[in-house]
Amino acid sequence: MTAFGAVLGLLIAIILIIKRANPAYSLILGAVIGGLAGGVSLPETVGLMISGVKDVTPAIVRILTAGVLAGILIKTNAATKIAETIIETLGEKRAIFALALSALILTAIGVFIDVAVITVSPIALAIARRLKISKMAILCAMIGGGKSGNIISPNPNTIAAAENFGASLSSVMWVNIIPAIVGLMATVLIAKVLVEKGEKVLEADDSFENEDLPSFFGSVIGPIVTIALLALRPLLGINIDPLIALPVGGLVGMVVMGKSSKLRESMDYGLQKMSGVAILLVGTGTVAGIIKNSTLKDVILSVLAKASISEELIAPISGALMSGATASTTAGATIASATFSGTILAAGVSAVWGAAMINSGATVLDHLPHGSFFHSTGGANNMKLEERLKLIPYESAIGLVLATSSFITFLILG
Numbered sequence: 001m002t003a004f005g006a007v008l009g010l011l012i013a014i015i016l017i018i019k020r021a022n023p024a025y026s027l028i029l030g031a032v033i034g035g036l037a038g039g040v041s042l043p044e045t046v047g048l049m050i051s052g053v054k055d056v057t058p059a060i061v062r063i064l065t066a067g068v069l070a071g072i073l074i075k076t077n078a079a080t081k082i083a084e085t086i087i088e089t090l091g092e093k094r095a096i097f098a099l100a101l102s103a104l105i106l107t108a109i110g111v112f113i114d115v116a117v118i119t120v121s122p123i124a125l126a127i128a129r130r131l132k133i134s135k136m137a138i139l140c141a142m143i144g145g146g147k148s149g150n151i152i153s154p155n156p157n158t159i160a161a162a163e164n165f166g167a168s169l170s171s172v173m174w175v176n177i178i179p180a181i182v183g184l185m186a187t188v189l190i191a192k193v194l195v196e197k198g199e200k201v202l203e204a205d206d207s208f209e210n211e212d213l214p215s216f217f218g219s220v221i222g223p224i225v226t227i228a229l230l231a232l233r234p235l236l237g238i239n240i241d242p243l244i245a246l247p248v249g250g251l252v253g254m255v256v257m258g259k260s261s262k263l264r265e266s267m268d269y270g271l272q273k274m275s276g277v278a279i280l281l282v283g284t285g286t287v288a289g290i291i292k293n294s295t296l297k298d299v300i301l302s303v304l305a306k307a308s309i310s311e312e313l314i315a316p317i318s319g320a321l322m323s324g325a326t327a328s329t330t331a332g333a334t335i336a337s338a339t340f341s342g343t344i345l346a347a348g349v350s351a352v353w354g355a356a357m358i359n360s361g362a363t364v365l366d367h368l369p370h371g372s373f374f375h376s377t378g379g380a381n382n383m384k385l386e387e388r389l390k391l392i393p394y395e396s397a398i399g400l401v402l403a404t405s406s407f408i409t410f411l412i413l414g
Helices: 003-018 023-037 042-075 078-090 092-108 113-131 135-150 156-165 169-175 177-193 216-236 242-257 260-292 296-306 311-326 329-346 351-361 372-380 385-390 392-413
Strands: none
Touching: 003 023, 003 260, 003 296, 003 311, 023 042, 023 260, 042 078, 042 113, 042 156, 042 216, 042 242, 042 260, 042 329, 078 092, 078 113, 078 216, 092 113, 092 135, 092 177, 113 135, 113 372, 135 177, 135 372, 135 385, 135 392, 156 169, 156 260, 156 329, 156 351, 169 177, 169 216, 169 351, 169 392, 177 392, 216 242, 242 260, 260 329, 296 311, 296 329, 311 329, 311 351, 311 392, 329 351, 351 392, 372 385, 385 392
């Protein structure tokens, strides 16, 4: 199948998403058009699309079970307690760092990046109003921290990338620790530049209320159990699948917090959040099936060769391009890893590093306006559209730091 068909299908999907069409249906329609335009018959096109969905099915199942941990962290207010404790411990003088670190930790333990930002935002607005810090600065801090945490988390993007490469989830999380720390430092520096830029927080924006929160120990025990179970594979060779580790950690945390009465509510919330991602991945899988079976990979390799760029760079570059196309870290990481994993492995990159670099690359452009993340994070901070648009270059800079530092870490340690 020709590269033209794959590119055309992807472009049509992007245009439909920008026009606010349903992302999953947009991707499916793009896949159909891409296959037909690429010279493949309709039955063959459908076959390639279904094949692509089959490739991401294991990741979808693991992502759905991850909803148990995510739902419990949010609905028991454990995530809020963790963020509040970090900010109180570091103090208001280190507000920017505290906000970035809070978002990093919440995302790293399995909370969706948009939910992490929404969770920290009420505290951030209250602090920003007192210290006269701009909305752009606090949102940049939270988004940058969230991006840094997202590349070391058991979130859907990491699960999908690890699954498509056949790599251990815990190993993919671990090797991006250094890039995450570098990303956190870059976030703080960039956010501090924005402290006096843009609209300041008004009294009406400050709606933080100190609710009935669980203990800090109870809040963190679930993520600790999850990470410990995932770490058994690289440490002791005992393989506890994320499908088991993620919900078990969440359930243990709920029991320790004494919040068992919230189990159903938490599971319903987690399933609701993950169902949207799972449906998006079905659409993503159809496009990945078309792209994977086209000559697009050969065209990209040819362009890289002419530009004298190493094939190893395919991982972060493909992650960045696909995240920009879909305005989604998860969709970008999934399409890139499903499409280019074979090529990246053939270039001599290990499965773990291939997945890790795609995952970090997927943070470069995942915040574009045709995605939900752009709007949900801006809304959580009562930010005007024009100011939210001005933040895009700073977000991209943080993503670029993450992708670059992941690649450099690979060159040194990989």
